Amino acid sequence: MNLRRLWAIMIKELRQLRRDRITLAMIIGMPVLQLVLFGYAINLNLRHLPAAVADQAQTAGSRAAVQDMLASGVIELRATAQSPQQLIDLLREGRVSVAIAVPPDYERRKLDGREAIQVMVDGSDNVVQSAAAQLAQYPLNQPDDFHAMAEQPISVVSFYNPERRSPVNIVPGLVGVILTMTMVLFTAVAIVRETERGNMELLITTPVSRTELMIGKVLPYAAIGLVQTSMVLLLGVWLFKVPIRGSLWDVYMASSLLILANLSLGLLISTRAKSQFQAMQMTFFVFLPSILLSGFMFPYDGMPRPAQWISELLPLTHFMRLIRGVMLRGATLGDLWQDCVALAAFIAIMLTLAIRLFHKRLD
Known part of the structure; x- marks a missing residue:
């Protein structure tokens, strides 16, 4: 082995790496991203869960009881209702x-020692369900008031997943995770692959416009995404008995929005990447925050505000609310229209940027 030649190869690789800005950014950015996500944004100790109250008694005792529960920090009052049915509607809509x-x-009821307060929990998220169960302990302002605690029993009722089965929570989310991983990757290498295989020279000579080329590349993968959605749903219902309480049409409409959002993002990546390897690197850079900040692995309400703002920019975050709302809570897309609008806006922005940044030339 010639050390001089070995040294020359090492210098060549370092210089090439210095010119490859995307790879250099991944080397520096990926450890920082993982450290921030795992150390700062992910929090399993849930606090400030959005809550609604329907106080039909309107007595000093009932108001004090509600304030004591809010003082625990587990829940945060976001809405008030007039009846239990309105509370159920708020739960179904995901508010x-x-x-x-x-x-x-x-x-x-308090004097008779019967159930005095009922806490209804959205059981479509098992972590939220476990955190809200702490309210059954009734956090009074005076810790030594054991008699009052016994006189005011609280009943916690889990909606949508009373058995606390993990697949009921995981399988709907897996639809979004699989679509994000595959759809972004498929289209991220689309334009780069055409250049590396020499097909771009042929496309340049055709009268096909940039818009036609981009949309033509998206539509076939959209069909593939719907096939993947059907496979996950069939296996989820067959193997894990996951319910589909809402409309199947709404499930496919929500999936279509995510598919188009991911394909648009993948096309944008493809216009910036110089090679298929770079495209895969950039895809992983997008996939990691999506799976960690979307609410699939870790609860959204446990994240600090800055992390929640970032997660709102990710398509998977909005899809998680849509798919769990439709499949598990029986909500409609009309109930969850804000997330539908967010995905539609993401599609329009990403596809427009991809078309504008793509040029039918080799350089």
Whole structure:
């Protein structure tokens, strides 16, 4: 082995790496990204869960009881309701995760030692369900008030997943994770592959416009994405008995929005990448925050505000709300229209940028 030649090869690789800005950014950015995500943004100790209250008693005792529960820090009041049915509607629409119902005869129930307060929890997220169960301990302002605690029992009722089966929570999310991983990757290498194989020279000579080329590349993969969605749904229902309480049409419409969003993002990556390897690197750079910040692995409400702002920019975050709302809570896309609008806006922006940045030339 010639050390001089070995040294020359090492210098060549370092210089080439210095010119490859995308790879250099990955080397520096990926450890920083993982450290920030795992150390700062991910928090399993849930606090400030969005909650709604329907206090039908409106007595000093009922108001004090609700304030004591809010003082625990586990929940945060976001809405008020007039009846338990309105609370159920808020849960189904995904506007709150916890609903507290105080009956009109609260004081009589308290004196009789019966169930005085009912806490309804969105069980479509097992972590939220476990955190909200702490409210059954009734965090009174005075820790030594054991008699009051016994006189005011709280019932916690889990909606949508009373058995706390993990597949019910995981399988709908897997639809989004699989579509994100495959759709972005497929289209991220689309333009680069045409250049590396020499097909771009042929496309340049054709009258096909940039818009036609981009949309023509997206549509076949959109069909593939719907096939993947069907496979995951069939296996989820067959193997894990995951319910589909909402409309199957809404499930496919929500999946189509995510598919188009991911394909548009992949095309944008493809216009910036210089090789298929770079395209895969950039795809992983997008996939890691998506799976960690979307609410699939870790609860959204446990993240600090800056991490939640970042997660709102990710298509998978909005799809998680849509797919769990439709499949598990029986909601409609009309109930979850904000997330539909967010995905549609993401598609329009990403596809427009991809078309504008793509040029039918080899340089």
